[in-house]
Amino acid sequence: MEWKSLSKEHANQSNHDVKETIVQVGEGNFLRGFVDWMIHQLNVKGLYDGKVVAIQPTPHGKVVPKLNAQDGLYTSVLRGVENGETVNRAELIESISRGIDPYNLWSDVLELARSPHIEFMFSNTTEAGLTYHQETFDENTSPLSFPGKVVAFLYERYKTFDGDSSKGITLIPCELVEGNGDLLKEIVLKLIHDWQLPQAFKEWVETDNLFCNTLVDRIVTGFPRGEEDSFRERLGYEDILLTIGEPYHLFVIDAPEEVAERLPFHKAGLNVKWGDATPYRELKVRLLNGAHTMMFAACYLAGVDTVYQAMTNERLSAFVKDGLFNEILPTVQADDEEKEQFAVSVLERFSNPFLEHQLTDIGMNPLYKFKTRVVPSLLAYVEKNATLPNKLALSLAALLAYTKPVDKEGAFLAGDRNGTRYIIRDNEQTLAFLETVWEEYEAGDATLEQTVHKLLVNTEIWGTDLTQMKGLTEKVTADLEQGIHELV
């Protein structure tokens, strides 16, 4: 049977006279399954009246054409257990009006910047996107970096409204980086300096625009590969942007009361907290993201593909629980009951049978994630116990095994699991370093222990010299020699 593609024919709300009030840098799974889903809830409940324009952050994006082909529509499916009940809820999300590819239609972005209605900017460009890149400014073309686009957008707005203080906007970045709002502001100011833009513009950015720190939490696994047929039957249309996630969500936004009034997520029954994100961040990044990062390589190399498969495998789930409860949890500074409860909820969320969270997806930029999400637990454990945490050390060995290249794969490297190729994705410098170090090993110019030493001594990668941790190089070498799948 031929299914119709999702389009405005299926919409419940009219797209006429829509007011575009939110600009969003990013169009990925997470934003669609989280922020845009939340704006939709506000619109539906009459608590907000505005739509989102999604801007593609990099020249390689593939989502904007799909979004526009579907008139900005897509379906969110939330699957899992909520308040003890199994839910499997599909909802047409109508909060996005359109997408813009700024590399082809930069003039559309500038036109948006000139709109008096714009009041918020959301973003999620991954940790790699929220970084400073030196680049030149040409008013007629899109800057390459995310912060560069923000500066160009704000500058156009500043000029259009002649520095009117009421035309500043509230920026709510969702990248999983500590102090994300402060960092975005810092990079924006640095670019304004680089580009020698007027001092008055800099002052307008600093005083009339608000940069908020946030913390986000929801597992969004994206498109349900392999389930296309059953979804067509269920929905009655073809949706190439179907977005699967769990029902659980938490959004912490550090912003003043007036922002909460303009964007009343909490009144729509959403789990949005207004205030300092720091305490939530520590718990979430160390316990949830830390456990994901600790488990992905070891479980993948042991032969399973998804988090759920790992959690339903006796040996692998014992590994995850041991690492989480005995090695990560005691090192996190938080109220005992609160952290225990959070760790229990993490295991429940990982055991969600309705989510197919691919371990290789969690393994994107794995060395960077290990540095920010696991190394703090490793260091704190050794400091506290004067001995190595067995499971975290094993997860480090697994990470090295996972990132050992066998080939190149476009701009990335390829790894091998018993004849199955997977892509090793990280930043350019990290990949070049891995390639060189492992080539020397393969050429017989370094022993395995010397290779592990070369990897662990790199402070750029780990944020610290891991060879200083007594016995770690030897333990990781021994684990690699024995084979990760034997040990987990």
Ligand SMILES: NC(=O)c1ccc[n+]([C@@H]2O[C@H](COP(=O)([O-])OP(=O)(O)OC[C@H]3O[C@@H](n4cnc5c(N)ncnc54)[C@H](O)[C@@H]3O)[C@@H](O)[C@H]2O)c1
């Ligand atoms: N998926 C989740 O469960 C989840 C939950 C919480 C937080 N997050 C965060 O969201 C981020 C995105 O996850 P996703 O599932 O939406 O992935 P995705 O692949 O669907 O989207 C990634 C987005 O980031 C952009 N991007 C990638 N590299 C970039 C760069 N160097 N510069 C600018 N933009 C860049 C892409 O163009 C795309 O818009 C993750 O890094 C993660 O920190 C994800």
Ligand SMILES: O=P(O)(O)OC[C@@H](O)[C@@H](O)[C@H](O)[C@H](O)CO
């Ligand atoms: O999204 P990443 O790639 O930064 O990390 C992988 C997972 O740990 C992450 O997506 C979690 O599922 C998410 O952070 C839950 O809120």
